[in-house]
Amino acid sequence: MRVTCTVNGVDRTADDVWEGESLLYVLRERLGLPGSKNACEQGECGSCTVYLDGTAVCACLVAAGQAAGRDVRTVEGLAPEGGLDPVQRAFLQAGAVQCGFCTPGLIVSVHDLLAHNPQPTDPEIREALAGNLCRCTGYEKIMDAVRLAAADGAGAA
Amino acid sequence: MDFLNPATWADALKMKAERPDAVPIAGGTDVMVELNFHRRRPPALLDLTRIGELSTWDLDGDTLRLGAGVSYARIMAELGEQLPGLAMAARTVGSPQIRNRGTVGGNLGSASPAGDAHPPLLAAGARVELASVRGTRLVPVDEFFTGPKRSVLAPDELIAAVLVRPAAGPEQFSKIGTRNAMVIAVSSFALALHPDRRAVGTGIGSAAPTPRRAAEAELFAAGQLPWDTLGALDPDVVRRFGELVAAAAAPIDDVRGTAAYRRHALAVMARRTLTWAWRDLCG
Numbered sequence: 043m044r045v046t047c048t049v050n051g052v053d054r055t056a057d058d059v060w061e062g063e064s065l066l067y068v069l070r071e072r073l074g075l076p077g078s079k080n081a082c083e084q085g086e087c088g089s090c091t092v093y094l095d096g097t098a099v100c101a102c103l104v105a106a107g108q109a110a111g112r113d114v115r116t117v118e119g120l121a122p123e124g125g126l127d128p129v130q131r132a133f134l135q136a137g138a139v140q141c142g143f144c145t146p147g148l149i150v151s152v153h154d155l156l157a158h159n160p161q162p163t164d165p166e167i168r169e170a171l172a173g174n175l176c177r178c179t180g181y182e183k184i185m186d187a188v189r190l191a192a193a194d195g196a197g198a199a
Numbered sequence: 200m201d202f203l204n205p206a207t208w209a210d211a212l213k214m215k216a217e218r219p220d221a222v223p224i225a226g227g228t229d230v231m232v233e234l235n236f237h238r239r240r241p242p243a244l245l246d247l248t249r250i251g252e253l254s255t256w257d258l259d260g261d262t263l264r265l266g267a268g269v270s271y272a273r274i275m276a277e278l279g280e281q282l283p284g285l286a287m288a289a290r291t292v293g294s295p296q297i298r299n300r301g302t303v304g305g306n307l308g309s310a311s312p313a314g315d316a317h318p319p320l321l322a323a324g325a326r327v328e329l330a331s332v333r334g335t336r337l338v339p340v341d342e343f344f345t346g347p348k349r350s351v352l353a354p355d356e357l358i359a360a361v362l363v364r365p366a367a368g369p370e371q372f373s374k375i376g377t378r379n380a381m382v383i384a385v386s387s388f389a390l391a392l393h394p395d396r397r398a399v400g401t402g403i404g405s406a407a408p409t410p411r412r413a414a415e416a417e418l419f420a421a422g423q424l425p426w427d428t429l430g431a432l433d434p435d436v437v438r439r440f441g442e443l444v445a446a447a448a449a450p451i452d453d454v455r456g457t458a459a460y461r462r463h464a465l466a467v468m469a470r471r472t473l474t475w476a477w478r479d480l481c482g
């Protein structure tokens with residue numbers, strides 16, 4: 043089937059989509075947007091987190107057809123081409139990226155957290171990121187990055 | 200595979216009648232896992248996310264009608280006052296991403312003994328509204344589940360809503376797992392005090408082939424609680440309540456825990472939730 047949706051502000055169309063396919067597969071394999079990562083395909087790791095109509099969801103658990111006509115925003119669309127969102131900058135500054143596989147999903151989750159709660163407490167950060175797994179960093183640098191982004195007013199942006 | 204995307208509830212019911220083999224998909228948090236892992240290859244998916252009325256709730260007299268498609272995140276944000284037990288359970292589901300998508304209708308549709316919405320719905324005495332082109336029926340939630348992942352839902356039916364009275368007294372929910380997030384319950388327990396009727400509601404999760412009530416424990420507590428004086432709880436009553444809740448379960452040993460542990464945990468959760476709820480009631 044054909045699926046058309048808005049991705050990062052642009053109307054995109056994917057053809058020959060299998061009806062049982064996930065939005066994540068469409069983004070990565072059909073629309074050339076490999077930012078969202080595929081690690082578990084079962085909602086456990088959060089590395090595929092994207093905005094669907096402004097709500098943070100696991101793209102691996104959205105059926106392609108459910109995204110038709112909707113607004114999708116991926117990690118690639120958080121900042122203008124060539125630029126970085128304050129959350130992305132904070133991750134780099136804090137050294138919160140090691141292998142980087144979890145990073146795109148975490149960036150979207152943190153972006154979402156700060157949009158709703160610009161000055162989160164540590165327990166609030168941990169709660170908000172409970173669905174994003176990182177096997178490398180031990181999370182401390184990620185906590186640093188979120189605190190840094192919040193201090194820089196990322197949520198207000 | 201076909202992808203059916205009805206825009207109205209009437210269309211959805213018609214499609215389900217014509218294609219009883221179509222698998223409904225709401226938040227997709229159970230269905231997509233099965234598709235991604237090739238555990239299921241249904242001839243059709245029936246997308247319910249475009250039916251606006253399914254993701255609304257409203258209050259009609261003393262009945263709250265919760266649309267099957269309302270997400271856990273919205274239950275937490277909007278229904279903490281009216282359905283405190285369900286809102287507490289919603290807070291323990293998966294992660295923010297799962298709670299943004301997952302629905303109570305989907306939880307009932309999957310009918311897992313471990314589904315976290317079930318115990319608070321049992322404790323609150325909720326009814327499930329099932330609809331088809333043949334009409335609508337209301338099933339008390341304690342008659343909805345028929346076995347592990349099985350329910351009375353007919354092949355041509357869809358779950359429209361859950362009907363429940365807003366809490367008239369304190370409700371509590373407790374869940375045992377290895378982590379505070381992303382956990383399928385080892386066992387869980389929900390309690391509701393109905394001071395207006397001097398009744399007690401219970402719901403046991405993950406400790407029997409289906410979610411179930413602890414009917415004997417409910418009657419015992421209703422008869423023994425000091426409703427008139429709102430005085431201190433008798434420790435013997437609390438202990439006996441825990442024993443009766445544990446006795447109502449029929450747990451098994453599995454990877455998440457042993458039957459003996461589940462019974463033990465249920466007695467502890469029952470005692471704690473009764474103590475918390477009674478304290479809430481007495482202010």
Ligand SMILES: Cc1cc2nc3c(=O)[nH]c(=O)nc-3n(C[C@H](O)[C@H](O)[C@H](O)COP(=O)(O)OP(=O)(O)OC[C@H]3O[C@@H](n4cnc5c(N)ncnc54)[C@H](O)[C@@H]3O)c2cc1C
Pocket residue numbers: 084085086222223224225226227228229230231232247267268291292293294297300301302303304305306307308309313314315316356357358359381382383384
């Ligand atoms: C990472 C992860 C963590 C999870 N953690 C928890 C947890 O902590 N607690 C918990 O209880 N569950 C958990 N789940 C399971 C799942 O999120 C819940 O069961 C959720 O309520 C399913 O809702 P959904 O809308 O996503 O259902 P879907 O996946 O869309 O559907 C589930 C089932 O219900 C049927 N269905 C859906 N809507 C209807 C309807 N209106 N009428 C008839 N049938 C319908 C579908 O056909 C399917 O069989 C988790 C899942 C994942 C992936």
Ligand code: FES
Pocket residue numbers: 079080081082083084085086087088089090091100101102103
């Ligand atoms: S790939 Fe979607 S949550 Fe892991």
Ligand code: FES
Pocket residue numbers: 138139140141142143144145175176177178179
């Ligand atoms: S940096 Fe490697 S998984 Fe997080």
